[in-house]
Amino acid sequence: MxxxxxxxxxxxxxxxxxxxxxxxxxxxxxxxxxxxxxxxxxxxxxxxxxxxxxxxxxxxxxxxxxxxxxxxxxxxxxxxxxxxxxxxxxxxxxxxxxxxxxxxxxxxxxxxxxxxxxxxxxxxxxxxxxxxxxxxxxxxxxxxxxxxxxxxxxxxxxxxxxxxxxxxxxxxxxxxxxRLEAEKLLKSQIIETSPVGIVIVGADGTIEFANERAEEIYGRSRDELELFSHDDSRWDLVDTQGDPLPAEELPFNRVVESGEPIFDAELGLRKPDGRRVWVSVNGSPLGTDDDDDDGGRAVFTFTDITDRLRLEGEFEEILTRITDAFYALDEEFRFTHVNARAEELLQHSEEELVGENLWDVFPSAAEIDEVWDAFHTARDEQKPTSYELYYDTLDFWVEANLYPSESGISVYFRDISDRIKRERKLEETIEELEQSNEQLESFASMLAHEIRNPVTIGQIYSQQLSTDENPEAVEYVEEAFDRIEEMVDIMLLLTRGDGATGEREPVSLADVARDAWADVETCAAALSVDVDGEVAADETYVRHLFRNLFENAITHGGDDVTVRVERLSDGFSVADDGVGVPESDRERVFEEGYTTTGDGRGTGLGLAFVREVADVYGWDCRLTESDAGGAQVELRDVEFLGK
Structure with a gap:
C-alpha cells in the first residue's frame, strides 16, 4: 500500500x-x-x-x-x-x-x-x-x-x-x-439488610417505600404499607405514657414543618394482630435535585424497642424490690436512680435526688477520705470498691459496695447499726467468757491439786490393806481412787483443752486400745482390734478416749456386746453391735451432762471428753450407725505417723 x-x-x-x-x-x-x-x-x-x-x-x-x-x-x-x-x-x-x-x-x-x-x-x-x-x-x-x-x-x-x-x-x-449501578445495588442491599426499619414518606403523607425490616416491625407487607398514610388511624399511635399522639407530634409533621431532623422519638403503634409495638424513630427531610419539586418528602428509620422497654421496666421493678438500698450515679456523680429503701435511708425522695450531684446533696460525705476515695477509684479505675463506717449526718452505720460501669456507678448499701451493736455485744460476751474460762481453769487446776494430794495418800494406804480379809472392799477402794484420777483428767481437759495434754509422742492405737480394754469391766464382752499405725498424742488421753468409748459400748450394748476398733481411710472407728443411738440424739450425746443411765453411774462427761480429745488433736468426731446396727464413733482427719 x-x-x-x-x-x-x-x-x-x-x-x-x-x-x-x-x-x-x-x-x-x-x-x-x-x-x-x-x-x-x-x-x-x-x-x-x-x-x-x-x-x-x-x-x-x-x-x-x-x-x-x-x-x-x-x-x-x-x-x-x-x-x-x-x-x-x-x-x-x-x-x-x-x-x-x-x-x-x-x-x-x-x-x-x-x-x-x-x-x-x-x-x-x-x-x-x-x-x-x-x-x-x-x-x-x-x-x-x-x-x-x-x-x-x-x-x-x-x-x-x-x-x-x-x-x-x-x-x-x-x-x-x-459505578452508579454498583452504588445503587450496594445502597439497596444496605437498606434491605438493615437491622432497622426504613421508610420514605411522600409529600402527600403516603408511604412510598418500606424495607424488609419495616415490614417485620409493622406486621404488614410492602404493598400494604404503600396504601397507608403516615397518620392512618389504624396505626393507633401513642406516646410513652400511652396517650394518643397529637397531630403536631407525629414524626412526619414534625420533620416537614420544622425542616429539621428528629432523633430518638419513642412512640407505640398497633400491629394488625392487636399487639402494641414500641419504636424509636429518627427522621430527616429528603432533599431533591428537581428545582420544580417543592420537597416535603422525608425518610425515617424505626428501631423496635419493645423488648428493651420491657426489660427496663422489669429492671426498675427489680431495683424497687431490692431489700438493700440502691442508687445509681452517672460519670459526674449525679443521681440517676434511687430505690425505695435508699429513699428511706438517705432521707430524700427519688424526685429530690435524680439529677443532683452526690457531693452537693451530702457535702459532709466529700470530707470523708474513705468515701471520696471509694467513689473516685470506682469511677476512674473501673474496679469495685467498698467501705464501712458510721455516717454522722444520717446517724447510722453504713456498709456500701460500689460497682462501676461505662455509664457510672451502682451503689448498694445498708444500715448495719444493729449488726454493729450485736458484734460489740458479742465481743463483750466473748471477753467475759474468756475471763470466766480463765477463772474456771485456775479453779480446776487448784481443785485438781487439792484432790490429787489426798488421793495419792489414800492410794498409798490402800496398798497396805489386806486383800485376804476383804478383797472386794480393797478392789472397790482402788477402783474409786482410779475413778477419781480419771475424773480429774477429764475435768482438766474439759477446762484447759490442749493445755491439759502433755508432750506428744508416737502412740500405737492398737496397743493403747488393748490396754484401755484391760481397764474396763468387760464381763462377756469381746474386743476386735484391726487398726494399725501410730499417731502423735498424749498416751494417757488416748487411753481415756478408748476407755470411755468401751465403757459406753458395754453400758448401752450389754455385757455380751462385741466392740470393734477398725482403721478408716482417714482415721479410725470404735463400733459395737448393740442397740445403737437414734439419729436425732447423735449430736446430743456429745454434750456435757448428757446421760441415759438411771443408776447414778453415768457422769455425762464420757463422750464429751471423747470429742474434746478429738478437738485437741484436730480430729473430726461423729456418731453413726455401725454395720451391725449398733453405735459407731468415727474419728477422721487423723494424721498417722510415717504416712
Whole structure:
C-alpha cells in the first residue's frame, strides 16, 4: 500500500475522516456493546487511513501490559492474547504516560522509541497511537500501523485522536454507569439488610417505600404499607405514657414543618394482630435535585424497642424490690436512680435526688477520705470498691459496695447499726467468757491439786490393806481412787483443752486400745482390734478416749456386746453391735451432762471428753450407725505417723 494521494489528503479526505468520527460517535450512542464499538472503530480507522494494521489495546494492571483487544490485520490467534509492554521507551507506553497522540514516521530511524516484537514481526514502519481514557484512569491505547515509512500525516493524527476521544467518552460513561449501578445495588442491599426499619414518606403523607425490616416491625407487607398514610388511624399511635399522639407530634409533621431532623422519638403503634409495638424513630427531610419539586418528602428509620422497654421496666421493678438500698450515679456523680429503701435511708425522695450531684446533696460525705476515695477509684479505675463506717449526718452505720460501669456507678448499701451493736455485744460476751474460762481453769487446776494430794495418800494406804480379809472392799477402794484420777483428767481437759495434754509422742492405737480394754469391766464382752499405725498424742488421753468409748459400748450394748476398733481411710472407728443411738440424739450425746443411765453411774462427761480429745488433736468426731446396727464413733482427719 502506498502513500495517500493529495486528493485523499485534501478536502475530500478531511470530510471522510469527519464522517467516520461521526459514525463512530453515533454507534457509541446507539449500542451498549463495547466490544462491537471498539472493533468497528479500529476497522474504520484502518480502512479510512489505508493502513494494514489497527488495534485497540487494553491496559492490564495485573502484569502492566497492553493486551490486543481487537482490530484489523491481526491473525485470529493473536486477538485477545498478544501483549506489548507499557514501558515509556515504547510508543504505546509513552502514549499512556503523556496522554498525547504520538506519530512515528519511520520506526527504523526514530530514536525516541524502541520497536516491539509484535510490530517488528509484521514489518511495521510507521504508526499513530492515542490514549483511550485519561492519564489518571487509562483504559488503553488506540493504534494504527503501516508497513510504509511516512505513510501518515498530521491530519491523520488528529483523526485518530478524535476517534480515541469518542472511545474515551464511551469507556468513561460505561465506567460511570457501572459505578452508579454498583452504588445503587450496594445502597439497596444496605437498606434491605438493615437491622432497622426504613421508610420514605411522600409529600402527600403516603408511604412510598418500606424495607424488609419495616415490614417485620409493622406486621404488614410492602404493598400494604404503600396504601397507608403516615397518620392512618389504624396505626393507633401513642406516646410513652400511652396517650394518643397529637397531630403536631407525629414524626412526619414534625420533620416537614420544622425542616429539621428528629432523633430518638419513642412512640407505640398497633400491629394488625392487636399487639402494641414500641419504636424509636429518627427522621430527616429528603432533599431533591428537581428545582420544580417543592420537597416535603422525608425518610425515617424505626428501631423496635419493645423488648428493651420491657426489660427496663422489669429492671426498675427489680431495683424497687431490692431489700438493700440502691442508687445509681452517672460519670459526674449525679443521681440517676434511687430505690425505695435508699429513699428511706438517705432521707430524700427519688424526685429530690435524680439529677443532683452526690457531693452537693451530702457535702459532709466529700470530707470523708474513705468515701471520696471509694467513689473516685470506682469511677476512674473501673474496679469495685467498698467501705464501712458510721455516717454522722444520717446517724447510722453504713456498709456500701460500689460497682462501676461505662455509664457510672451502682451503689448498694445498708444500715448495719444493729449488726454493729450485736458484734460489740458479742465481743463483750466473748471477753467475759474468756475471763470466766480463765477463772474456771485456775479453779480446776487448784481443785485438781487439792484432790490429787489426798488421793495419792489414800492410794498409798490402800496398798497396805489386806486383800485376804476383804478383797472386794480393797478392789472397790482402788477402783474409786482410779475413778477419781480419771475424773480429774477429764475435768482438766474439759477446762484447759490442749493445755491439759502433755508432750506428744508416737502412740500405737492398737496397743493403747488393748490396754484401755484391760481397764474396763468387760464381763462377756469381746474386743476386735484391726487398726494399725501410730499417731502423735498424749498416751494417757488416748487411753481415756478408748476407755470411755468401751465403757459406753458395754453400758448401752450389754455385757455380751462385741466392740470393734477398725482403721478408716482417714482415721479410725470404735463400733459395737448393740442397740445403737437414734439419729436425732447423735449430736446430743456429745454434750456435757448428757446421760441415759438411771443408776447414778453415768457422769455425762464420757463422750464429751471423747470429742474434746478429738478437738485437741484436730480430729473430726461423729456418731453413726455401725454395720451391725449398733453405735459407731468415727474419728477422721487423723494424721498417722510415717504416712
Amino acid at each position: 502506498g502513500s495517500p494521494s493529495e486528493t485523499e489528503d485534501g478536502a475530500g479526505g478531511h470530510i471522510r475522516r469527519q464522517e467516520v468520527v461521526a459514525e463512530i460517535g453515533q454507534l457509541a450512542l446507539e449500542t451498549d456493546d463495547l466490544d462491537r464499538l471498539l472493533r468497528d472503530a479500529a476497522d474504520a480507522v484502518a480502512e479510512t487511513l489505508h493502513a494494514e494494521y489497527s488495534g485497540v489495546f487494553e491496559l492490564r494492571s495485573a502484569d502492566d501490559a497492553l493486551r490486543l483487544w481487537g482490530g484489523a490485520g491481526w491473525e485470529a490467534d493473536h486477538v485477545g492474547t498478544a501483549t506489548t509492554p507499557t514501558r515509556s521507551e515504547l510508543q504505546a507506553g509513552y502514549t499512556l504516560r503523556t496522554g498525547d497522540p504520538v506519530l512515528v514516521e519511520d520506526c527504523r530511524r526514530d530514536e525516541r522509541f524502541a520497536t516491539t516484537e509484535l510490530l517488528d514481526e509484521r514489518g511495521v514502519e510507521s504508526g499513530i497511537t492515542a490514549i483511550i481514557g485519561s492519564v489518571d484512569e487509562p483504559w488503553g491505547v488506540l493504534g494504527v500501523y503501516s508497513t510504509t515509512a511516512g505513510h501518515f500525516t498530521d491530519p491523520d493524527v488528529s483523526f485518530v485522536h478524535n476517534v480515541s476521544n469518542v472511545l474515551s467518552t464511551t469507556v468513561e460513561n460505561r465506567r460511570t454507569r457501572r
